[in-house]
Amino acid sequence: MVTKRITRALMGMLTVAGTAVLLVAPSATAAPASGSTVTNTTIRIWSDRDRKPAVERVAAAWAASRGVTVEVVEKDFGKIRDDLKTVQAATAPDVIVGAHDWTGELAADGSVVPIIPRAAVSKQFPGYALDAFSYGTSVKRLYGAPVALENIGLVVNTKLAKVPTDFASLQKQALAFKRKKAGNLAIAVPQGANGDAYHMYPFFSGLCGYVFGTNKSGTLNPKNIGLRSPRFLANTPIIDGWNKTGLVNSKVDYGTAKDAFLKGKAAFWITGPWESDTLKQSGISFRIVQVPAIKCKSVPFLGVQGFMVTKFAKQHGVETFAKNLVGDYMMSASAQRSLAAANGRYPANTTAGKQVSDRVLQQFGAAGTGGVPMPNIPQMAAVWSELGGAWVKSTKGAGATKARPAFTTAARNIAAKIG
Amino acid sequence: MSATVAPGEPPARRSASTVAWSLPARAIATFSGTPGLVLKLVLLGLLNALSLWAATILARDGHWVAVGVLAAVTLAVDAIYLSSRRAVPLKFLIPGTLFLVAFQLVPIAYNVNIAFTNWSTGHQLTKVEAIDGIKRNSLAPPEDGRTYTMAAARDADGELVLVLVDEATGDPFVGTRDGLRPLPEGSVALDEMGLVQRAEGYRLLRGQELVAADPALQSYVVPTGDAAIRPEGLELAVELAPTLVYDAEADTFTRKENGVVFRDNGRGSFVAASGEELEPGWRTNVGAHNFRRVAADPLIRAPFVRVFIWTIAFATLTVLLSFALGLFLAIALDRKGMRFLRTYRSLLVIPYAVPAFLSLLVWQGLLNDDFGVVNRVLHLDVPWLFDANWAKASIVLVSLWLTFPYFFLISLGALQSIPAELVEAARVDGAGPLQVFRKITLPLLLIAVAPLLIASFAFNFNNFGNIYFLTGGGPASNDQDVAGATDILISYTYKLAFEAGKGQDFGLASAISIAIFFIVGTISVVSFWRTRALENVR
Numbered sequence: 001m002v003t004k005r006i007t008r009a010l011m012g013m014l015t016v017a018g019t020a021v022l023l024v025a026p027s028a029t030a031a032p033a034s035g036s037t038v039t040n041t042t043i044r045i046w047s048d049r050d051r052k053p054a055v056e057r058v059a060a061a062w063a064a065s066r067g068v069t070v071e072v073v074e075k076d077f078g079k080i081r082d083d084l085k086t087v088q089a090a091t092a093p094d095v096i097v098g099a100h101d102w103t104g105e106l107a108a109d110g111s112v113v114p115i116i117p118r119a120a121v122s123k124q125f126p127g128y129a130l131d132a133f134s135y136g137t138s139v140k141r142l143y144g145a146p147v148a149l150e151n152i153g154l155v156v157n158t159k160l161a162k163v164p165t166d167f168a169s170l171q172k173q174a175l176a177f178k179r180k181k182a183g184n185l186a187i188a189v190p191q192g193a194n195g196d197a198y199h200m201y202p203f204f205s206g207l208c209g210y211v212f213g214t215n216k217s218g219t220l221n222p223k224n225i226g227l228r229s230p231r232f233l234a235n236t237p238i239i240d241g242w243n244k245t246g247l248v249n250s251k252v253d254y255g256t257a258k259d260a261f262l263k264g265k266a267a268f269w270i271t272g273p274w275e276s277d278t279l280k281q282s283g284i285s286f287r288i289v290q291v292p293a294i295k296c297k298s299v300p301f302l303g304v305q306g307f308m309v310t311k312f313a314k315q316h317g318v319e320t321f322a323k324n325l326v327g328d329y330m331m332s333a334s335a336q337r338s339l340a341a342a343n344g345r346y347p348a349n350t351t352a353g354k355q356v357s358d359r360v361l362q363q364f365g366a367a368g369t370g371g372v373p374m375p376n377i378p379q380m381a382a383v384w385s386e387l388g389g390a391w392v393k394s395t396k397g398a399g400a401t402k403a404r405p406a407f408t409t410a411a412r413n414i415a416a417k418i419g
Numbered sequence: 420m421s422a423t424v425a426p427g428e429p430p431a432r433r434s435a436s437t438v439a440w441s442l443p444a445r446a447i448a449t450f451s452g453t454p455g456l457v458l459k460l461v462l463l464g465l466l467n468a469l470s471l472w473a474a475t476i477l478a479r480d481g482h483w484v485a486v487g488v489l490a491a492v493t494l495a496v497d498a499i500y501l502s503s504r505r506a507v508p509l510k511f512l513i514p515g516t517l518f519l520v521a522f523q524l525v526p527i528a529y530n531v532n533i534a535f536t537n538w539s540t541g542h543q544l545t546k547v548e549a550i551d552g553i554k555r556n557s558l559a560p561p562e563d564g565r566t567y568t569m570a571a572a573r574d575a576d577g578e579l580v581l582v583l584v585d586e587a588t589g590d591p592f593v594g595t596r597d598g599l600r601p602l603p604e605g606s607v608a609l610d611e612m613g614l615v616q617r618a619e620g621y622r623l624l625r626g627q628e629l630v631a632a633d634p635a636l637q638s639y640v641v642p643t644g645d646a647a648i649r650p651e652g653l654e655l656a657v658e659l660a661p662t663l664v665y666d667a668e669a670d671t672f673t674r675k676e677n678g679v680v681f682r683d684n685g686r687g688s689f690v691a692a693s694g695e696e697l698e699p700g701w702r703t704n705v706g707a708h709n710f711r712r713v714a715a716d717p718l719i720r721a722p723f724v725r726v727f728i729w730t731i732a733f734a735t736l737t738v739l740l741s742f743a744l745g746l747f748l749a750i751a752l753d754r755k756g757m758r759f760l761r762t763y764r765s766l767l768v769i770p771y772a773v774p775a776f777l778s779l780l781v782w783q784g785l786l787n788d789d790f791g792v793v794n795r796v797l798h799l800d801v802p803w804l805f806d807a808n809w810a811k812a813s814i815v816l817v818s819l820w821l822t823f824p825y826f827f828l829i830s831l832g833a834l835q836s837i838p839a840e841l842v843e844a845a846r847v848d849g850a851g852p853l854q855v856f857r858k859i860t861l862p863l864l865l866i867a868v869a870p871l872l873i874a875s876f877a878f879n880f881n882n883f884g885n886i887y888f889l890t891g892g893g894p895a896s897n898d899q900d901v902a903g904a905t906d907i908l909i910s911y912t913y914k915l916a917f918e919a920g921k922g923q924d925f926g927l928a929s930a931i932s933i934a935i936f937f938i939v940g941t942i943s944v945v946s947f948w949r950t951r952a953l954e955n956v957r
Contacts, residue, residue: 041630041633066626066629066630066653067625067626067627067629067630068630085543088480090479090480105540105541105921105922105923107556107698107699108540108541108698108699108700108921109540109541109542109543109544109699110543110544110548110549110552110698110699111543113555114555114556114558115651115652116651116655116657117655118566118586118654118655119566119586120613136556137695137696137697137698138557138662138663138674138695138697139556139557139558139559139662141556141558141559192783192787193783193787193804193805193810193890193891193893193894194890194891194893195893249789250805251787251788251789251790251805252789252790253784253787253790255784256787256790311548311552314637317633317634317637318633319633319637320633320636320637320650320652320653321630321633321652321653323651323652323653324652324653324654327651327652327655328652328653328654328655378540378541378921378922379920379921379922381917381918381919381921381922381923382918382919382920384918385891385893385895385914385918386895389893389894389895389903390895392805392893392894392895393894393895396802396805397789399802399805399806409895410895413901416717416718416901417718417901417914417915417918417919417920418919418920419718419919419920
């Protein structure tokens with residue numbers, strides 16, 4: 001009995017001792033977090049892996065001049081948006097790297113706050129880059145600092161075809177090339193079974209289509225759906241013609257399109273700057289241009305990446321600093337140059353844009369002239385699969401639906417989904 | 420909490436024949452002395468440390484109920500494993516029960532809880548935060564609004580003020596919480612960057628002083644009549660006026676321009692009579708609203724029957740075909756003395772061993788009708804993924820490929836358990852192989868396999884991955900409704916909850932998942948009940 005009692009007392013003591021040792025660790029880490037106000041103010045930035053080194057470098061220079069420190073936390077790009085919804089305030093970021101098409105969702109959530117850059121700074125940006133980050137159902141406000149632009153262009157294999165100056169020449173050359181040999185593609189533009197509204201957008205805008213119209217305050221109006229605009233619908237027989245000749249074929253998916261261009265089975269490829277390295281290493285002599293105008297200008301969708309200030313900056317007592325970093329420093333030409341170069345994109349700042357020396361990037365930049373930012377309102381979620389699906393149905397070769405009903409149905413479905 | 424703690428106690432009664440100790444018994448004996456005690460204490464210590472660490476985090480965020488529950492559970496676990504033999508049954512029950520609660524009951528309760536809220540895009544904040552957000556987002560520059568180069572400073576009394584230089588005219592001002600006051604010309608100097616360098620009579624804040632002033636600057640307002648000048652970052656101040664005015668007493672927003680009133684609609688938004696909604700909204704309880712939407716929404720009701728039938732067909736066909744193929748192969752490979760038996764069996768398990776989403780993406784490529792391997796090698800022209808009916812066939816075929824190895828393994832095992840003398844007796848009585856299979860093998864096999872068939876059905880009923888990765892629910896059907904030709908309930912409701920309205924709607928998604936749970940639950944219960952009959956075969 002005595003030994004048993006001793007054993008049990010020992011047990012209890014040891015267990016408590018074990019916990020006591022580990023108790024030190026959390027209290028030690030908690031201390032600096034709580035006593036932070038004066039000595040060590042930190043601005044926390046969530047960044048993706050590609051941009052992290054550049055963000056660290058650029059932000060560190062700013063932080064040194066401001067007497068604060070910057071902590072850059074690496075996140076999966078898509079996770080930045082999702083995790084912002086569930087993060088605890090204590091570990092939340094003050095500034096995030098983000099895509100412009102998150103703007104509507106994050107602003108509607110109240111997760112990001114509006115910024116106002118100085119007029120001299122705003123002037124250095126094309127209107128569409130600022131519009132991309134602007135949102136508001138009643139008052140249009142800017143929620144992010146644009147940093148890098150990306151868009152697709154028409155890549156021409158200059159050994160196989162001449163750079164087309166008008167759409168008729170593109171069509172003629174593409175179809176002639178396709179007829180030359182079985183297995184050749186006319187225009188290698190990716191779609192696949194699930195559709196790809198993004199890569200098809202130049203053809204959509206070229207036929208005068210648009211996704212959402214704008215309302216009085218200059219922001220997008222989800223009730224105005226451009227898939228059923230009379231001007232576009234009047235041009236839909238052209239799509240049926242493309243389907244008949246095989247100019248565009250929805251069975252071509254991303255891998256097929258890329259493979260065809262790289263193996264010389266397609267003279268024209270629609271792709272973006274993420275394939276820059278592939279293109280440079282392919283040994284193909286190529287040139288990138290905007291798809292020639294069809295009935296309207298065939299502009300691509302623009303993707304804009306940039307920085308946003310979160311609602312947490314205020315709680316952390318660093319909002320004016322975060323706004324200074326994002327709305328002023330990160331928008332300067334020198335910061336933009338290194339940030340955009342970090343993952344091979346074209347800088348949003350026009351002064352920085354003029355200094356781009358990479359030939360491929362320059363050409364992609366030029367191919368994006370007049371481009372339309374992907375709609376940044378949350379209702380866009382209802383559009384992608386429907387718009388992509390309409391293209392798939394109307395360009396799948398034999399048995400294809402006529403384009404007019406395909407796009408009208410898509411428009412009706414989008415309206416029903418948005419509600 | 421780990422199960423390895425459980426055998427810490429010595430076996431209650433030692434068997435008389437200690438010679439034939441089995442491996443588990445030997446393991447228990449090894450751990451029942453001092454090593455077992457030490458191991459137990461270390462594990463309990465780790466558990467306690469983990470709880471303590473979690474408790475500090477929970478306490479910091481103010482989740483006091485969770486701290487209480489955590490403390491109670493930890494103490495209970497300690498007490499049970501440190502106590503004498505009286506608590507032996509609990510020692511075995513506690514780990515399983517805790518995991519059941521943590522990984523089954525809590526998520527279910529959480530899910531049900533969400534189903535009664537409006538948690539979705541635009542409804543993330545508390546109401547107080549949302550009102551703040553609406554006020555902030557509705558600020559706009561007034562007609563002749565001015566912008567100023569700004570520097571935070573302290574005046575002679577040490578009060579925080581804003582030294583301002585009008586960007587258009589270059590006139591210097593000082594802004595205080597009372598209003599804007601002009602400064603004598605030339606009293607403020609700008610540097611070559613155009614920023615405030617010096618102001619007579621004021622001490623500009625730099626470095627740590629400025630850092631410390633941030634919270635005050637965030638809410639600093641210099642009133643200018645209707646509008647006000649607010650700092651925007653550290654070097655700019657902008658004159659902004661509210662376009663919406665909040666009336667705290669009536670709990671309404673009114674638009675200044677036209678007097679439109681926005682009222683709390685009880686579902687987390689301020690809404691005008693016209694239906695216009697202010698953003699952001701807030702997260703709140705909306706009662707059964709989401710369930711009413713599931714029942715009444717034409718987007719759900721219109722295609723429901725078609726989608727439901729296809730879901731049943733997809734799940735049933737996948738399970739039955741996979742079972743048939745798996746069983747056929749198991750019987751075929753159940754011969755002793757066959758050459759390369761192990762190789763054949765291993766090869767058949769490969770589809771099961773490869774991650775399903777990888778196989779699905781590969782299949783998507785293989786089935787491409789102009790460029791895919793399947794059509795090219797077989798010289799076919801089948802629109803595998805582009806035609807509604809063929810897409811359904813593709814889904815079933817690929818699901819068959821992914822599922823049959825499971826049933827192959829199960830059947831192979833179950834076949835071993837059928838007594839050989841039964842089969843032999845039947846043969847003696849003159850039954851042919853088919854008769855033996857129908858009357859002896861299959862019924863006996865089903866006793867073991869039927870519950871797995873039902874489980875597999877329930878799994879495939881919600882097999883989101885197969886649909887999403889192979890066809891994405893497509894091809895889009897030509898008729899009017901939004902569901903694609905191969906959409907099953909779960910993939911279609913994903914579209915409704917995450918690709919409709921304003922994007923993500925977690926409340927609706929939870930409500931739908933509860934509805935689907937009841938459908939699958941009913942089917943499973945009825946089936947289990949029916950399979951009881953099978954057991955009477957014996």
